[in-house]
Amino acid sequence: xxxxxxxxxxxxxxxxxxVEGIMIVGALTGFVVSxxxxxxxxxxxxxxxxxxxxxxxxxxxxxLFLGNQVVSGLAITIFGLGLANYFGTPFVGQAAPGxxxxxxxxxxxxxxxxxxFFRHDVLVYISYLxxxxxxxxxxxxxIGLNLRATxxxxxxxxxxxxxxxxxxxxxxxxxxxxxxxxxxxxxxxxTHLWTNNLTGGRGWIAVALVIFxxxxxxxxxxxxxxxxxxxxxxxxxxxxxxxIPSSLLLMLPYTLTIAVLVFSSxxxxxxxxxxxxxxxxxxxx
Amino acid sequence: xxxxxYTAIVVAWLARLNPxxxxxxxxxxxxxxxxxxxLQLDMQVPAAFGWIIEGLVLLSVLAGGLLHYVSxxxxxxxxxxxxxxxxxxxxxxxPILYATSG
Numbered sequence: 001x002x003x004x005x006x007x008x009x010x011x012x013x014x015x016x017x018x019v020e021g022i023m024i025v026g027a028l029t030g031f032v033v034s035x036x037x038x039x040x041x042x043x044x045x046x047x048x049x050x051x052x053x054x055x056x057x058x059x060x061x062x063x064l065f066l067g068n069q070v071v072s073g074l075a076i077t078i079f080g081l082g083l084a085n086y087f088g089t090p091f092v093g094q095a096a097p098g099x100x101x102x103x104x105x106x107x108x109x110x111x112x113x114x115x116x117f118f119r120h121d122v123l124v125y126i127s128y129l130x131x132x133x134x135x136x137x138x139x140x141x142x143i144g145l146n147l148r149a150t151x152x153x154x155x156x157x158x159x160x161x162x163x164x165x166x167x168x169x170x171x172x173x174x175x176x177x178x179x180x181x182x183x184x185x186x187x188x189x190x191t192h193l194w195t196n197n198l199t200g201g202r203g204w205i206a207v208a209l210v211i212f213x214x215x216x217x218x219x220x221x222x223x224x225x226x227x228x229x230x231x232x233x234x235x236x237x238x239x240x241x242x243x244i245p246s247s248l249l250l251m252l253p254y255t256l257t258i259a260v261l262v263f264s265s266x267x268x269x270x271x272x273x274x275x276x277x278x279x280x281x282x283x284x285x
Numbered sequence: 286x287x288x289x290x291y292t293a294i295v296v297a298w299l300a301r302l303n304p305x306x307x308x309x310x311x312x313x314x315x316x317x318x319x320x321x322x323x324l325q326l327d328m329q330v331p332a333a334f335g336w337i338i339e340g341l342v343l344l345s346v347l348a349g350g351l352l353h354y355v356s357x358x359x360x361x362x363x364x365x366x367x368x369x370x371x372x373x374x375x376x377x378x379x380p381i382l383y384a385t386s387g
Contacts, residue, residue, distance in 0.1 A: 072343075083333075
C-alpha cells in the first residue's frame with residue numbers, strides 16, 4: 001500500500017521521502033486506537049487519517065512555504081520516527097486486537113494457490129484490489145488525468161485551467177492515507193504487537209519500489225511481491241543457518257532498484273518518472 | 286539514539302548549507318542530543334523526544350525559506366538565517382536547561 005500511495009503523490013509531482021515516518025505514525029495510531037477501542041476497522045481508518053495529517057505537514061512545507069521536497073520528506077521521517085517512538089514507549093510489548101487470517105469460502109480451497117493467496121487477513125484481500133482501483137483512478141478518470149498532468153507539466157496544466165496546487169494537495173493527502181494504512185497493516189495484521197521502530201526501513205523499500213516499478217501501480221504489485229519474497233527468503237535462510245550473510249539479502253531490494261535504473265538508462269528508454277517531480281510551483285509562475 | 290545521518294541533514298540545513306554556520310549548528314544539535322539523553326536518565330522522558338525536536342527544527346527551517354524566497358532582500362536573508370538558528374537555540378536549550386537544573 002505505501003508504494004501505491006507514493007506513486008499517487010509522485011505522479012502529482014511531489015516527492016515524499018517521509019514514507020517511513022508516515023508509516024510508523026500510522027502504525028502507532030492504528031495500534032493505540034485498536035488497543036483502546038478494540039475495533040480494528042476504526043483503528044485502520046484512524047491510521048489512514050494520521051497518515052493524511054503527517055502528509056499534510058509535508059504539504060504545508062512544500063506547497064505553502066515552497067520548501068525543498070527532498071529535505072522536507074526527510075524531516076517528516078525524523079519527526080514521525082520521533083513521534084512514534086516517544087508516544088509508543090508505554091505500549092512496547094503490548095498486544096492489540098487486529099485482523100486475523102481467514103480463508104475465503106471457495107477460493108481458499110484451491111490446492112496450492114488457495115494456500116498462498118486466499119488464506120490471509122482482510123487487509124491482504126484489499127491489497128489485491130487496491131492497485132486496480134488506483135490504476136483506474138490514474139488512467140481512466142479525469143481527476144487522475146489532471147493529477148498526472150500536474151506531475152508532468154505543471155505550467156502547461158495551469159495554462160489549461162487545472163488547479164495544479166489543489167491537485168498536488170490531493171496527491172499528497174491520498175498518498176498519506178495509503179501510507180498510514182500500510183503502517184497500520186504492520187501493527188494490526190503483521191505483528192499485533194507494538195515495538196519501537198516497527199517499520200524497520202520498510203518505508204525506504206517503498207520509495208525504492210516506486211522507482212523500481214517506474215511509477216506504474218500495476219508493476220508496483222509485482223515489485224512488492226518480489227521484494228516481499230526476498231525478505232521472506234532472507235528470514236528462511238537465516239533460520240536454516242547458511243553462511244550467506246543476511247545483510248547481503250537485505251541489500252537486495254536496493255541493489256535491484258539501482259540495477260533497474262542503470263539498465264533503463266543504458267537502453268535510453270524513459271523510466272516514466274514524472275517530468276516535474278520535485279519541482280515547486282511558484283505562485284506567480 | 287543512533288541515526289546520526291539524519292542529524293547531519295538537520296545540521297547542514299540549519300547552517301543554510303554554509304560551512305561557517307555548520308560549527309554553530311552542530312554544536313547546538315550536539316547539545317540537544319546530550320541534553321535529551323540526560324533527560325531520559327533523570328526524568329524518564331524517552332530520548333525519541335530529541336527526534337521530534339530535530340524534525341520540527343528542520344521543518345521550520347524549510348518553511349522559513351519562504352522569507353528568503355519572497356524578499357530576495359539581503360537584510361531579510363540575514364534574518365532568514367538568524368531566525369532558524371535562534372529557534373534552534375531555544376528548542377535545544379530547553380532540554381539542556383532542564384537537564385542541568387533537574
